[in-house]
Amino acid sequence: MLRNTKKEWLIAYILIAPFVAIYALIFVYPTIDMFFLSFQDAPLVGAGDFVGIENYERLPxxxxxxxxxxxxxxxxxxTVIPGTFVALAISMAVTRLSGRTQALVLALFFLPYILPVSVVFRIWDWALNFQFGIAMHVLDAFGMDRIPVFKTTTWFMPAVAFVTIWWTCGFSVLLFLAGLRAIPQEIYEAAALDNTSRWRMFRHVTWPLLWPITGLVLTIQLILQLKIFDQVYLFSQGGRPNDNLVMVYYIFQRAFVNNQGGRAAAIAVVLFIMVIVISVINFQLTRLSERRK
Known part of the structure; x- marks a missing residue:
């Protein structure tokens, strides 16, 4: 049968047009506007004066x-590498279970991932709050001094990192489980016949075959954690927010607190470039390591 190529291309363009239009409206246009704004001394909303690269020169x-x-x-x-290995360990433990037990344990690990950040904040503030947190009462029971986890610079980032790993590792666990289930069982059976130890089986069979999934998890976690904001903002309330600044939090302060849209846009551009460069480097390193294996 003769194919009407022009008609097929027309139908294809019509089908993808809504996606392209929405993508251009909510991503491409704001990104281009952000780049132009970063070269201006302007408020968040309204016209400003062109200052060239002055906003970037101020950053150092x-x-x-x-x-x-x-x-x-x-x-x-x-968070990135520790969270990846925690998710890998959990997924390998879950695969040893079966039936409803496996489904229940998997649901328990995945449940935090679907919680909104406000609920996560309330749970861990209730647990680690210096005045009324459950963990502080446990320290009192053992005669130990209370630790102001979210009020000191030393403890703040490790505590928020712990909460973030607990909150987000559920999705990584699902990815690793998909990778583990895709590995043919015949390979493990052949290794078992050779009396291969569990460690050697993991090192020479499981880990190499899971490497593409590991690279994917690392890339996703890198992008997510470079854009960290919600947890830091919430847990910093009543503490020392300027000592706990992260990139997105600083953009928020410049844009919405100080109304310095141009300077906020310059920081956002730097973060945008960082995310792209680090993601590309991580992806290329993953491909290179996979080829060597």
Whole structure:
């Protein structure tokens, strides 16, 4: 049968047109506008004066920008790789279960992921609050001094990182479970016949075959944690927010508190470029490691 190529292309364009229009409206246009705004001395809403790269030149001398940058890097180090290995360990433990027990345990680990951040904040503020937190009463029972977890710079980021891993690892667990179930059981049976230990089986069979999923989880976690804001903002209330700044929190302060749209846009552009560059590097390293295996 003869194919009407022009008609097929027309139908294809019509089908993708709504997606392209929405994508351009809610992502492409705001991104382009953000780039133009970053070269202006302007409020968040309204016209401003063109200042060239002045907003970018200020960043290296901005102490709070340096604090936000290093706090973000510290938070990424505390969450991305540890959270990935925690999810991997949980998924491997869940695969050893079966039936309703497996479904129940998996649901318990995935449940935090569907909770809104406000509920997560209430749960852990109730547990770790310096004045009335349950954990503080436990310390009192053992005669230990209470720890102001969310009020001190030393404990703040590790505590928020712990809460974030607890909150977000459920999705990573599902990804690892999908990868584990895709591994043919015949490979494990053949390894068992050779009396291969569990560690060698994991090192030479499971880990290499799971590497693409691991790379995907690392990339997703990198992007998510570089954009950390909600938990830091909520847990900083009543504490020392300027010491706990992360990149998105600093953008929020510049844009919505100080009404400095141009300077906020410059920081947002830097973060945008960081996310793209780090994601591409991580993806390429993942592909390179996969080829070597």
């Amino acid at each position: 001398r901005d102490r709070r920008f340096g604090t936000a940058f290093w706090n973000t890097a510290y938070f990424v180090a505390l």
